[in-house]
Amino acid sequence: MELRDLLRETLCALADNGVENAGFEARQLLEKAGISPMKILSEPCEKIACEICEKVREMTEKRVSGYPLQYILGEWEFYGLPFEVGEGVLIPRQDTETLVEIAAEFLKTLPENERKTLDLCAGSGCIGITLAKLFAADVTLVEKSQEAFAYLEKNIALNDVKSQCKAVLGDCFDEEKIGGEYNLILSNPPYLTEKDMQNLQKEVTFEPKTALYGGEDGLDFYRALLEKYPKMLKENGLFAVEIGLGEEKAVAEIFRENGLEARFAEDMRGIVRVVYGVKY
Numbered sequence: 001m002e003l004r005d006l007l008r009e010t011l012c013a014l015a016d017n018g019v020e021n022a023g024f025e026a027r028q029l030l031e032k033a034g035i036s037p038m039k040i041l042s043e044p045c046e047k048i049a050c051e052i053c054e055k056v057r058e059m060t061e062k063r064v065s066g067y068p069l070q071y072i073l074g075e076w077e078f079y080g081l082p083f084e085v086g087e088g089v090l091i092p093r094q095d096t097e098t099l100v101e102i103a104a105e106f107l108k109t110l111p112e113n114e115r116k117t118l119d120l121c122a123g124s125g126c127i128g129i130t131l132a133k134l135f136a137a138d139v140t141l142v143e144k145s146q147e148a149f150a151y152l153e154k155n156i157a158l159n160d161v162k163s164q165c166k167a168v169l170g171d172c173f174d175e176e177k178i179g180g181e182y183n184l185i186l187s188n189p190p191y192l193t194e195k196d197m198q199n200l201q202k203e204v205t206f207e208p209k210t211a212l213y214g215g216e217d218g219l220d221f222y223r224a225l226l227e228k229y230p231k232m233l234k235e236n237g238l239f240a241v242e243i244g245l246g247e248e249k250a251v252a253e254i255f256r257e258n259g260l261e262a263r264f265a266e267d268m269r270g271i272v273r274v275v276y277g278v279k280y
Contacts, residue, residue: 239277
């Protein structure tokens with residue numbers, strides 16, 4: 001089969017089954033099968049071996065079933081950095097870059113030897129690793145899931161930040177095990193409600209529910225983290241969390257109940273995505 005025909009076949013299969021950005025995803029699947037981006041652009045009449053065509057078709061069938069593209073590829077970019085992903089770990093999303101941006105702006109105001117950071121519910125490590133790699137943070141990353149923790153360790157090595165990152169396998173509700181004082185504490189905790197969980201997009205159902213479900217009202221983790229962790233903040237330290245759609249007022253109230261005046265940050269779509277506060 002010629003390359004252009006394989007690309008067209010893949011694109012049509014994805015588009016016909018409702019996959020958004022079918023052109024982009026088709027090229028990603030071909031690249032995963034070993035066909036270079038340059039070849040896709042410049043050699044459309046190139047004959048493609050049967051085994052490669054079959055590999056592309058198998059991945060396409062999997063994607064059409066709703067399986068996440070990121071899991072098929074095995075790696076996804078976040079804030080310009082690579083992160084290994086797969087079943088058992090939450091997929092990094094662009095929405096979370098808002099949390100990184102708030103944290104980065106704060107870290108820039110501190111000397112490099114005062115950028116001690118705690119990343120709770122770390123998952124793949126995309127938040128803490130990005131802050132270590134690009135903003136000279138000294139990060140402790142805490143993750144409870146064994147499966148997610150394996151990816152966390154891989155991603156620390158992948159991004160060459162072992163000297164700046166300490167991975168802790170443990171429950172973020174056990175703050176005494178974690179201990180220490182930090183200039184910055186942040187988290188992208190599970191925050192979906194009971195109703196949200198009943199209405200997940202097909203792709204999201206493949207992700208670990210423990211990384212998604214935040215209790216009946218979605219606020220369980222905010223209550224627990226804000227009760228336990230502000231005491232670990234140094235003076236003028238920052239506490240910041242990602243939130244779900246429409247949760248800003250409720251989370252801000254939890255901040256105030258625990259001595260932090262809440263501020264808000266919007267994502268690229270104008271949705272309040274981060275609530276943060278400084279300890280005075």
